[in-house]
Amino acid sequence: MALKDITLGQFFPGSSLIHRLDPRAKLIGLIAYIVALFLANGWLTYLIAFLTLALVVAVSTVKLKALLRGMKPVLFLLVFTAVLNMFYTPGTPLAKFWIFTITYEGIVHAFFMVIRILMLISATFLLTYTTSPLALTDGLESLLGPLKKVRVPVHELSMIMSIALRFIPTLIEETDKIMSAQRARGADFDTGNLIQKAKALIPLLVPLFISAFRRADELATAMECRCYHGGEGRTRMKQLHYKPGDGLFIFAALAICVGIGVLGRFGW
Amino acid sequence: MSEAIIKTEQLLFRYTTEEGVAPTVLDGIDLEIEPGSFVAVLGHNGSGKSTLAKHFNAILLPTGGKVWVSGLDTADEDRLLDIRRQVGMVFQNPDNQIVASVVEEDVAFGPENLGVPSREIRQRVDAALQTVGMAEFARHAPHLLSGGQKQRVAIAGVIAMEPACIVLDEATAMLDPVGRREVLSTVKKLNREKGITVVLITHHMDEAAQADRLIVMHDGHIVRDGAPAQVFQDVEGLRSLGLEVPETVSLMYELRKAGVDVPLDTLDVDSCAAALFSLLTQGKESGM
Numbered sequence: 001m002a003l004k005d006i007t008l009g010q011f012f013p014g015s016s017l018i019h020r021l022d023p024r025a026k027l028i029g030l031i032a033y034i035v036a037l038f039l040a041n042g043w044l045t046y047l048i049a050f051l052t053l054a055l056v057v058a059v060s061t062v063k064l065k066a067l068l069r070g071m072k073p074v075l076f077l078l079v080f081t082a083v084l085n086m087f088y089t090p091g092t093p094l095a096k097f098w099i100f101t102i103t104y105e106g107i108v109h110a111f112f113m114v115i116r117i118l119m120l121i122s123a124t125f126l127l128t129y130t131t132s133p134l135a136l137t138d139g140l141e142s143l144l145g146p147l148k149k150v151r152v153p154v155h156e157l158s159m160i161m162s163i164a165l166r167f168i169p170t171l172i173e174e175t176d177k178i179m180s181a182q183r184a185r186g187a188d189f190d191t192g193n194l195i196q197k198a199k200a201l202i203p204l205l206v207p208l209f210i211s212a213f214r215r216a217d218e219l220a221t222a223m224e225c226r227c228y229h230g231g232e233g234r235t236r237m238k239q240l241h242y243k244p245g246d247g248l249f250i251f252a253a254l255a256i257c258v259g260i261g262v263l264g265r266f267g268w
Numbered sequence: 269m270s271e272a273i274i275k276t277e278q279l280l281f282r283y284t285t286e287e288g289v290a291p292t293v294l295d296g297i298d299l300e301i302e303p304g305s306f307v308a309v310l311g312h313n314g315s316g317k318s319t320l321a322k323h324f325n326a327i328l329l330p331t332g333g334k335v336w337v338s339g340l341d342t343a344d345e346d347r348l349l350d351i352r353r354q355v356g357m358v359f360q361n362p363d364n365q366i367v368a369s370v371v372e373e374d375v376a377f378g379p380e381n382l383g384v385p386s387r388e389i390r391q392r393v394d395a396a397l398q399t400v401g402m403a404e405f406a407r408h409a410p411h412l413l414s415g416g417q418k419q420r421v422a423i424a425g426v427i428a429m430e431p432a433c434i435v436l437d438e439a440t441a442m443l444d445p446v447g448r449r450e451v452l453s454t455v456k457k458l459n460r461e462k463g464i465t466v467v468l469i470t471h472h473m474d475e476a477a478q479a480d481r482l483i484v485m486h487d488g489h490i491v492r493d494g495a496p497a498q499v500f501q502d503v504e505g506l507r508s509l510g511l512e513v514p515e516t517v518s519l520m521y522e523l524r525k526a527g528v529d530v531p532l533d534t535l536d537v538d539s540c541a542a543a544l545f546s547l548l549t550q551g552k553e554s555g556m
Contacts, residue, residue: 134369166369169411215364222365225325225357226378226425227349237376237389 011132017245018060018130023139025246029253030127036257037116037123041264046115048263052256053119053126062129070125071118078114085110133165142240155231163219171212178207272300273338273433273465274324274355280332281319281488293319295488296333301467303432306459308468308476308496311485312510320485321437321469325355338432353382356426358439362418363411371413371421372397372406378429389428396424399462400454416447420454427458433465434458440475452478473500473514477535484511497533516540 013019018026033052040046057067071078091105128136141158148154179189182203189200281294293316301307311317322328323335326342335342337351356378359365368374372393379389397403400420410418419439426434436455440448452475459466468479476482482499484492486509492499500506500513503521507513513521516534520543523530530547534540 134373162369163367166367166410169409170363173411215361218359218361218364219367221327222357222359223367223377225327225352226367226429227352227381228377229349229381233383235380235383235386235389237373237380237386237393239386 012062012066012129013132014061014130016059016061016130018056018126020245021130021249022240022242022246023131023135024143024240025242025249026127026131027136027139027143028250030123032250032253032257033123034120036260037120039257039261039264040112040116042268044268045260045263046112048256048260049119050115053122056126057122060126060130062126066129067122067125071121074117074121078117081117082110082114085113134162137162137165138236138238138240155234159231167212167215170215171208174211175204175208178204271303271339272336273303274301274467275299275336276323276330276333277335278333279320279323279330279335281316281323281328282331293488294323294330297488297490299483299490301433301465303465304459304463306456306466306468306478306480307483308470308479308481309483309485310470310473310476310511312471314487315485316488317469317485318437321357321435321467324433324435324467325352325357327357349382353429354431355433355435356429356431358419358422358426358434358436360438360441362415362422362442365422366410366418366425369409369411371402371408371410374410374421375424375428378425382429392428392430393424396428397421399427399458400424414447415443416450419443419447419451423451423454423458427462427464431464433467435467435469437469438471439468440470440472448472448475473512474536477514484509486510497535500535501532503532 021029033049037049040049057064086102086106086109087100089103089106089109091103093101094104094107095102131139137158140161141154144152144154144157179187183189187200187203189197189204191197192200276297276299279294279297279299280292282290282292284290297320309317309320319328323330323342324337326335326337326348329335329343338354340347340351340354342351366374367377375393375396376389379392384392394403394406397406400423402417402420402424405413405417405421410421413421422439423434434455436451440451443451455466455468456478458464466479468475470476477496477500479496482492482494482496483490484499484506491509492502492506500517503513503517512518514535516537516539517532519540520530520532520534524532528547530543534543
């Protein structure tokens, strides 16, 4: 098992308009889009939502294949939702067998539901594909900044997140090393039933945990040496600045959200 | 003479354990380190050299005695940031001291903590990366770098804080020979060109030999203090402390024991070769 091949996050570096947007603008845009999806209520609104997404995907230069690959894990959920909606929506019956009835409304409902979930996931993936984890963390910290006033430890949370991101590759490398070391002494990670496999992980997890704690201790000392004393009085090298394009993007996202909301009210 | 950058007086340190009985790690250290000097601290495991280093920027506080950094008492908690800004530390494990997942972000971490304005941080980061020769890796992920490169990033992170002194706590211990050379030449350059005081904690003789001043620790005491060429003359004395002298000195020592008249202050391969060459050419002339 080559643990090193695990891709970190799903960021595809690029320089498209979408890549260059401020992470906060993208986050706000995503939230507006998700709200719009839940307000969409008919063919027209879904079409608008779909075209919006298609436009953003086209501009972002993210490959369609990459987007579709992200759908695999939710395939089961999709099928499940579709089937439930088909059978359990009352309305004009189209086909009947045994105790199941498929209704016209059911099929339409199932179709919309599947489309909604697909678009929701695509939009979210689009954000992580075009925004580096670091930029995302910074964006979140900045967006949640006002919560500091009600004593939410925003800086600390974002620090935890960025350190976690930093140490994922290091810990993966270490896991690889420990696995090789344990294998060399005859450990078997790959055969046996589920319980045996889980038990085989103990000699892997114990040293990994111990080393993670030691790392945390050393890192804390190193951070102290570099004058870290919390978020108070801290400046940043790269400050986030809204550019005109970001404003335009947020405005467009909100406009689409409101538009879909209004049209949805009328059942379009 | 200017004021010492680091000064200790009767420094005593014990780890406190629950039982209350703890061995004394540092026992009455009196030390003054001049600004701009390059000091190596040598000693085998458990000699107290790392513990001593951790007193230089208030990571550890003395159990007894005093430590001053640029005249500031390290026990003064209100001046903690001023002390740590003066004395930067580079540790042994390069992975456990890099905070950010992009090289330049990591170098910016120190100045960010000090509240330096963004534009100045940018300048400091670029300059620091330039100094350690890592400018082309500014946007790389640290985990893809070699050990020596990671340590150079760590050094850049320290010099971006513009300290007066850098303490390297066995910073080369986990590196391969190439990495060690990279780090050492970077540190020497900082000392020569920027006048930054360097304290190099090490157990490699060849590294210690490159310093201006060599301090040998044993069982929590300073047992030798002087120029490396001088300290290494005492081959037997050092061996009785469990320390080896550089190979070049060792060779000369064996030659002297065999009755050949050679100097003992050959700290590097070049001077050793020169001494041997003059010996051999002399021998040739007199033999002919």
